[in-house]
Each structure stands twice: as C-alpha cells, then as structure tokens.
Amino acid sequence: MIQNYVRAHSLQEALSLYEQSERPVRWLAGGTDLFLKLPLVKSAPVTVVDISDVPELLGIEPSGAGLRIGAATKMADVARSPLMTAGYEILAQGALVVGSPQIRNLATLGGNLCNASPSADTSGPLLCLDAEARLVSARGERTVPLTEFFLGPGKTVMEEGELMTSLRLPAPPTAARGCYIRHTVRAALDLAIVGVSVLLARLDGVPDTRIALWAVAPTPIRASEAEEFLKQTAKLDNATIREAARLAQEAARPISDIRGSAAYRKEMVGRLTDRALRQASAALA
Amino acid sequence: MHKEITLVVNHQRYSLTVESDELLIDVLRDNLGLTGEKKGCATGDCGACTVILAGRPVTSCLVLAAAAEGKAIETIEGLQRGEQLHPLQQAFLDFGAVQCGYCIPGVLMMSKAILDDNPRPTPEDVRAGLSGNLCRCTGYGQIVEAVIAASRMMDGVKR
Numbered sequence: 001m002i003q004n005y006v007r008a009h010s011l012q013e014a015l016s017l018y019e020q021s022e023r024p025v026r027w028l029a030g031g032t033d034l035f036l037k038l039p040l041v042k043s044a045p046v047t048v049v050d051i052s053d054v055p056e057l058l059g060i061e062p063s064g065a066g067l068r069i070g071a072a073t074k075m076a077d078v079a080r081s082p083l084m085t086a087g088y089e090i091l092a093q094g095a096l097v098v099g100s101p102q103i104r105n106l107a108t109l110g111g112n113l114c115n116a117s118p119s120a121d122t123s124g125p126l127l128c129l130d131a132e133a134r135l136v137s138a139r140g141e142r143t144v145p146l147t148e149f150f151l152g153p154g155k156t157v158m159e160e161g162e163l164m165t166s167l168r169l170p171a172p173p174t175a176a177r178g179c180y181i182r183h184t185v186r187a188a189l190d191l192a193i194v195g196v197s198v199l200l201a202r203l204d205g206v207p208d209t210r211i212a213l214w215a216v217a218p219t220p221i222r223a224s225e226a227e228e229f230l231k232q233t234a235k236l237d238n239a240t241i242r243e244a245a246r247l248a249q250e251a252a253r254p255i256s257d258i259r260g261s262a263a264y265r266k267e268m269v270g271r272l273t274d275r276a277l278r279q280a281s282a283a284l285a
Numbered sequence: 286m287h288k289e290i291t292l293v294v295n296h297q298r299y300s301l302t303v304e305s306d307e308l309l310i311d312v313l314r315d316n317l318g319l320t321g322e323k324k325g326c327a328t329g330d331c332g333a334c335t336v337i338l339a340g341r342p343v344t345s346c347l348v349l350a351a352a353a354e355g356k357a358i359e360t361i362e363g364l365q366r367g368e369q370l371h372p373l374q375q376a377f378l379d380f381g382a383v384q385c386g387y388c389i390p391g392v393l394m395m396s397k398a399i400l401d402d403n404p405r406p407t408p409e410d411v412r413a414g415l416s417g418n419l420c421r422c423t424g425y426g427q428i429v430e431a432v433i434a435a436s437r438m439m440d441g442v443k444r
Contacts, residue, residue, distance in 0.1 A: 100416055
C-alpha cells in the first residue's frame with residue numbers, strides 16, 4: 001500500500017524527497033504499470049514520489065544532431081510530436097500502440113523502459129535508434145546505452161535511488177527508413193506476441209541496418225548476427241532479406257505463454273522480420 | 286497517511302481529506318457522490334472510469350486522488366448545462382447508442398475528448414479514439430454514428 005504520496009516540482013526536489021523518505025520509495029510517473037504491480041491494499045508500505053510534472057523530465061527537443069526526450073514525456077506526446085520524422089517515425093509508431101488513448105495520456109516513455117517488460121512497445125525502436133538513457137541519483141549521473149540497460153524481465157541496471165531523466169537519440173543515418181510491426185490479437189489494450197522494428201539506411205551503397213525484437217526473449221534485443229550479415233552483403237535483395245530474417249529468428253528465445261507458443265513466436269519472428277525489411281527497403285528505394 | 290487536498294471538478298472546488306493511496310475514481314464516487322463514471326476493472330483496461338484531467342482523457346482508476354490536485358477534472362456530471370444536454374448526450378439518445386449504460390459515461394467523456402481534439406473526425410478516427418472503451422452491449426455502431434452526428438451539430442464549436 002502507498003503510505004505516503006509526495007510531489008516533486010524539480011529534479012533536485014525529487015532526489016531530496018527520495019533521500020528523505022522512508023524506504024521503500026517508488027518513482028511515480030504515469031502509474032500505469034506501478035499501480036498494477038503495487039497492490040494498493042495489502043503490501044509493504046511504500047512512499048511514492050510523483051515526478052510527472054518535473055520540468056527537467058519533460059519535453060522533446062533537438063539536441064545536437066539528434067533528440068533529447070524527457071523520461072516523463074507521455075506516450076501521447078511522443079506519438080504526435082512533429083520531431084518524430086524520418087528514422088524517428090518508428091518510435092512514434094511504438095508510442096502510438098501502447099495501451100489505449102487514455103493510457104497514453106498517463107504512461108511515459110521512461111516508465112515503459114524502467115518497467116522493463118520484455119514486450120515494451122517502445123523498446124525496439126529505441127534500440128534501433130541507438131538511444132542512451134541518462135540516469136541521475138544523489139550520488140551522481142551516468143549514461144547507459146539502451147543495449148546495456150535491460151538485464152531480464154522486469155530488471156534493469158538501475159540502482160537504488162536512480163532516476164531516469166532523459167533519453168538521448170543520435171541522429172538516425174541520413175535518409176533512414178524504418179518499419180515497426182507489433183503482432184497482436186487486438187488493436188488496442190494488448191501486448192505484442194512478437195515485435196519487430198527495423199531501421200535501414202544506405203551508406204555508400206552498403207546497407208546500415210538495425211533490427212530489434214521484443215516479446216521474444218527475456219529482454220528486448222538487437223538481432224546482431226542478422227545486422228552483421230547485412231553489413232557484409234552489398235545489397236538488400238530477396239535472398240539476403242530471407243537470410244537476415246532467418247538469423248533474426250535464430251536470435252529469438254521466446255517462451256510459451258497465454259499469447260502464443262514459443263514455436264509460433266519463433267516462426268513469426270522470421271516472417272515479420274522479412275516483412276519489415278521488405279517494407280523498409282521499399283520505402284528507401 | 287491523510288492528506289488535505291483540493292480538487293477542482295466540473296469547475297467546482299472541493300476540499301477533502303483523502304488517504305495517500307486513494308484512487309481518483311473512488312474519491313469522485315464515494316467522497317463527492319459523483320457516481321457517473323464506473324469502476325469497471327481497476328486496471329485501466331475498460332475505460333468505464335474515463336474522466337478528462339487537465340484536458341486529457343485518462344482512466345481515473347490509475348490516478349491517485351492526491352495526484353489530481355491542481356488539475357481541472359471534468360466528469361460526466363459536468364457535461365450537460367443545467368437541464369440542457371450536451372449535443373453528444375442528445376445524439377446518443379437520438380441514435381439509440383445506449384443499452385445497459387454502464388460504459389456510457391466513460392464513452393461520452395472520451396467522445397468529448399475526441400471532438401475537443403478533432404472537431405471533424407471520420408468514423409475511423411472515432412473508433413480509434415474509443416479503442417480504450419469497452420462496450421459489451423452495443424457493438425459500437427450507433428455510438429460511432431452518434432459521435433459523428435454530434436460533431437456535425439457542434440460544427441467545430443467546442444462544447
């Protein structure tokens with residue numbers, strides 16, 4: 001149960017409130033995952049520090065050649081940001097499928113990552129875009145590439161007292177095009193059976209390809225062997241796409257659960273990676 | 286822990302004492318007697334508790350009452366003006382969009398939010414906008430027609 005609720009009006013205040021409050025303390029942004037995991041009636045009493053209005057955690061703005069996105073930025077705002085163009089479109093698409101319109105007005109980008117569901121809808125695009133997370137605590141700051149952020153279902157590298165303040169996205173490769181596919185039963189209020197996102201660009205004729213998978217391993221992952229293979233090949237044609245899709249399928253380690261069997265999911269990784277690569281390369285042509 | 290908070294609901298200020306862990310939906314219904322919105326699932330999955338908070342439609346079962354302090358809250362009780370129904374409410378009646386009625390306050394508030402954002406939605410826009418509101422009775426057909434009809438009646442004027 002929540003024994004105390006306090007609201008932070010600045011990053012500094014958030015960190016002080018955390019230090020001053022009786023443990024355990026939980027950060028509250030949208031609450032759309034927290035209130036499902038934290039039974040509100042019977043559990044160890046926690047203090048929640050509301051960070052949803054902390055200015056340093058909000059906003060999407062250009063940063064160098066790339067973007068900075070405040071970790072408490074709501075999914076609805078990510079989805080409709082005019083800055084989500086070209087290669088960043090896959091992130092907007094990911095944000096747009098989270099939950100429902102109501103959920104997207106509460107849920108935050110940072111929360112989706114810190115909750116660390118293997119099925120997090122924005123994880124694939126952020127991995128493809130080489131995002132980095134800025135983590136701040138009373139003891140200092142550090143930057144963690146998202147590829148190193150997830151440790152397992154519900155587990156990240158974040159330590160006690162750390163707060164994710166922002167995501168930094170470098171500029172996508174010039175003229176990059178992506179494709180985002182979330183395979184689900186329902187159009188809304190669902191989680192991925194399989195999630196695939198790709199980002200393609202052409203550097204001097206050589207494809208620069210990122211492929212990310214979610215819902216098919218203990219964490220969201222980049223399909224590195226498939227990416228390496230495509231780097232070695234000179235072009236993206238039917239044969240190379242098929243082989244890349246096969247390698248992505250090899251990289252997946254799904255479990256069987258209510259949404260699908262492991263065998264089905266593995267098969268679908270191959271098919272959907274193939275489809276995503278085709279769609280993205282058609283857009284690139 | 287008790288907290289003294291002020292909530293602004295349908296333009297009225299209410300001073301309340303709530304527990305830190307009380308949800309907005311429960312405080313609206315139990316403390317303020319505003320029983321229009323329903324607590325259908327308590328997990329954000331059905332939309333029956335939808336209210337408009339600081340101009341955004343949200344599932345109030347996932348909002349702490351204390352977290353709603355300082356933010357304007359609109360509920361179904363505030364949709365009509367005195368005895369005059371909002372065009373959406375009238376359209377829902379005219380088009381037979383209500384059966385058991387349980388989902389309807391949430392659907393109406395979400396519909397208002399859709400029209401606030403996009404005064405001339407297509408049926409697809411309405412369906413997408415209502416994707417977080419579950420209705421077990423109607424099949425949504427008359428609901429979508431009613432929202433489109435209301436949008437035409439309102440003719441771009443925010444109500």
